[in-house]
Amino acid sequence: MIKRRKERVERKRQDFTNIHRTGTDLTAFRSNLLTVYADSIDLDKDSAAEVISEWGQDVSNLLVDLELPLEVALNEISFYRYTIGEIIREEADDKNFSLNAFYEIISHFNMIVDHSAQWLSKSYIQDYTNKIKHAQYAIDELSVPIVRMTEEIGILPLVGDLDTKRAQILMENALTKGSEYHLKLLIIDLSAVPIIDTMVADQVFKVIAALRLIGINVVLSGIRPEIAQTMVNLGIEMNSIKTFSSLHQAVTYTNSLIESAG
Numbered sequence: 713m714i715k716r717r718k719e720r721v722e723r724k725r726q727d728f729t730n731i732h733r734t735g736t737d738l739t740a741f742r743s744n745l746l747t748v749y750a751d752s753i754d755l756d757k758d759s760a761a762e763v764i765s766e767w768g769q770d771v772s773n774l775l776v777d778l779e780l781p782l783e784v785a786l787n788e789i790s791f792y793r794y795t796i797g798e799i800i801r802e803e804a805d806d807k808n809f810s811l812n813a814f815y816e817i818i819s820h821f822n823m824i825v826d827h828s829a830q831w832l833s834k835s836y837i838q839d840y841t842n843k844i845k846h847a848q849y850a851i852d853e854l855s856v857p858i859v860r861m862t863e864e865i866g867i868l869p870l871v872g873d874l875d876t877k878r879a880q881i882l883m884e885n886a887l888t889k890g891s892e893y894h895l896k897l898l899i900i901d902l903s904a905v906p907i908i909d910t911m912v913a914d915q916v917f918k919v920i921a922a923l924r925l926i927g928i929n930v931v932l933s934g935i936r937p938e939i940a941q942t943m944v945n946l947g948i949e950m951n952s953i954k955t956f957s958s959l960h961q962a963v964t965y966t967n968s969l970i971e972s973a974g
Contacts, residue, residue, distance in 0.1 A: 768831030
């Protein structure tokens with residue numbers, strides 16, 4: 713039984729390499745799959761389901777890390793349903809199993825295979841979704857960078873649309889980096905934000921209010937006429953906030969503050 717299992721693992725490895733033209737070695741995966749199948753046959757239904765669920769989680773992590781499609785693993789599961797089914801049939805013939813005994817064993821084995829596919833699919837989709845979310849969050853963070861201009865002054869250039877999710881990241885990054893860099897003044901440049909609606913303007917001024925609470929003043933640049941109109945319509949008090957139509961003007965202003973302080 714063990715010898716036949718090893719032979720099938722090696723044969724399948726060669727088939728995979730030829731078909732997918734990859735050097736990825738799934739020998740450990742196949743060996744573990746066969747071990748889970750073999751062990752689960754001797755367990756009751758609930759115990760077998762527990763073993764399979766743990767295996768499915770571990771294997772899904774492997775597939776996602778190797779960037780292999782779910783189809784590869786499901787093909788493996790399907791392949792071994794047939795090959796192990798053949799082994800069970802041969803053993804049943806050799807041992808003269810009754811029809812009822814053979815049916816009980818093969819039904820239990822099919823249940824194990826079905827649960828393996830189910831748990832693996834569920835775990836894989838969850839792991840893959842989490843990986844995409846983490847990658848998207850990293851991209852969003854990179855799209856809200858704070859650049860230090862001096863020891864106490866930073867620039868936060870915003871590029872692209874500012875939805876609710878990205879506004880939250882803006883808030884987090886501004887507060888975290890502003891505090892970490894010990895900034896006293898932050899230029900938020902809106903030049904490359906295509907649309908400033910009431911929601912976006914409201915989010916920006918929430919960030920400004922939060923930054924003030926930790927001692928960081930904000931200068932706004934890239935204020936176009938339509939942005940000014942939106943802010944007026946919102947009833948936002950602008951007297952206490954320095955605004956400029958261009959980033960160049962804002963930087964010139966902050967440089968003058970440095971020179972006067974010096």
